Amino acid sequence: MSDEKRKPTPEEKAAAAAAARAKAEEARRLKEQKELETPKQAEEAPSPVAETTENNESSDSIQNKVEEAKEAPQQDDLALAKAKAAAAAKAKAAAAAAAKAKAEKEAESAKAEPSAEEADSEAKAVPADDDLALAKAKAAAAAKAKAAAAAAAKAKAAQEAGAGEVATPAAEGADADAKAKAAAAAKAKAAAAAAAKAKAAREAAGTDGTEVADADDAKAKAAAAAKAKAAAAAAAKAKAAGGAADAGAAEPEAPEAPKEPSKNQPYLDKYVKAIADKFGAEVIEASYINELAKDVPTLTIQNERWHEVAHYLKADEQLHFDYLSNLHGVDYEDRMEVYYHFYSYKNRQSLAVKVKTNREQPTVQSVMDLWKGADWNERETYDLLGIQFPGHTNLTRILLPDDWVGYPLRKDYVQYDEEV
Numbered sequence: 001m002s003d004e005k006r007k008p009t010p011e012e013k014a015a016a017a018a019a020a021r022a023k024a025e026e027a028r029r030l031k032e033q034k035e036l037e038t039p040k041q042a043e044e045a046p047s048p049v050a051e052t053t054e055n056n057e058s059s060d061s062i063q064n065k066v067e068e069a070k071e072a073p074q075q076d077d078l079a080l081a082k083a084k085a086a087a088a089a090k091a092k093a094a095a096a097a098a099a100k101a102k103a104e105k106e107a108e109s110a111k112a113e114p115s116a117e118e119a120d121s122e123a124k125a126v127p128a129d130d131d132l133a134l135a136k137a138k139a140a141a142a143a144k145a146k147a148a149a150a151a152a153a154k155a156k157a158a159q160e161a162g163a164g165e166v167a168t169p170a171a172e173g174a175d176a177d178a179k180a181k182a183a184a185a186a187k188a189k190a191a192a193a194a195a196a197k198a199k200a201a202r203e204a205a206g207t208d209g210t211e212v213a214d215a216d217d218a219k220a221k222a223a224a225a226a227k228a229k230a231a232a233a234a235a236a237k238a239k240a241a242g243g244a245a246d247a248g249a250a251e252p253e254a255p256e257a258p259k260e261p262s263k264n265q266p267y268l269d270k271y272v273k274a275i276a277d278k279f280g281a282e283v284i285e286a287s288y289i290n291e292l293a294k295d296v297p298t299l300t301i302q303n304e305r306w307h308e309v310a311h312y313l314k315a316d317e318q319l320h321f322d323y324l325s326n327l328h329g330v331d332y333e334d335r336m337e338v339y340y341h342f343y344s345y346k347n348r349q350s351l352a353v354k355v356k357t358n359r360e361q362p363t364v365q366s367v368m369d370l371w372k373g374a375d376w377n378e379r380e381t382y383d384l385l386g387i388q389f390p391g392h393t394n395l396t397r398i399l400l401p402d403d404w405v406g407y408p409l410r411k412d413y414v415q416y417d418e419e420v
Contacts, residue, residue, distance in 0.1 A: 009094070267297050272287050272299070275309060275312070278312055279305060282302070283309060285301065286299070286354075296350050299354070301355055303363075313342060319347075321344045323342065324377075331359070331409060333411050337355065340367075362386060362388065364389060366389035368389070383400055383407070
């Protein structure tokens, strides 16, 4: 680069500024000194003898001002000298930093690292005031190159150390599992990328089907997740099969032990025998232990014979179910049922009874005459499901108004007044 086009360095700028300041101070000092030494032409003539003392005093003050003016340039010279010294120190420091950076650059260029060469080629265009930053960048690049070389050497050593070892069956299974997981993850990522790409294409095209796009995106993600889970499950299954093959033939599964009968089974057998002996076995449509309801013995009785059986359950001395604790109806869409729960305070035993009826004209004989507690329960069942209880003395609605249309707990119920 020619001297005319070369930009001045910060040190040269500082030296030029200091020289300019020194010249300005020197000119000001000379001007003040010239003004003080020039005799005043416009002063009046000497006063009489009586004013001689005052003239002497004014002469002394003038002399003092002249001396002060002489001292002022000396102080300015001292400040100028300090400024020059500071500028020279800065220039030396900058030169030392540049020399240090240059030395580091020459030392690193001998290593012939690609990152160092790039940093060196870029550093040629950097001004002198960025030498320190250049040195830091070079040091960082060299450190990265060394770390990369160390990592490569470590990986190579690990490969060489493991090359002579024979892979065990467990290691092979772990490798297969890892490969399966990696494949599943790759498929999931590919699916997610495809969904994101499709969504971006739709947004770029300006389509308005936002909901459809979100649904498609959700479906794609769900499919990808399902594929990943299936792949992981397959890998786990294969691993388990391999482990079983290594350990030998799998032992046959032991047959499940027979389930112990419920503690209430004897009571159920007792009730079934008593009713069958009295009315015949055909009266009982089903009998079982309801494991979902504290193993309560449960019977399903014929609808036509229900009131006779109910009277027997209460009046018989061996059964004596004198308390009706619950009564409610259920809609099963193809039929309806009325569920009764009895308790015998004498025997400290429970019994549940179900009576089925059709949905077209649901009817079950009332037991209000046997258990007074059935009154409100039967009215509620009629109010919400429409089951008729012949023999009830006041079968009217109990929860809803009399003019209510329909039965709300039926599966096919349609609300008559939509504003309600």
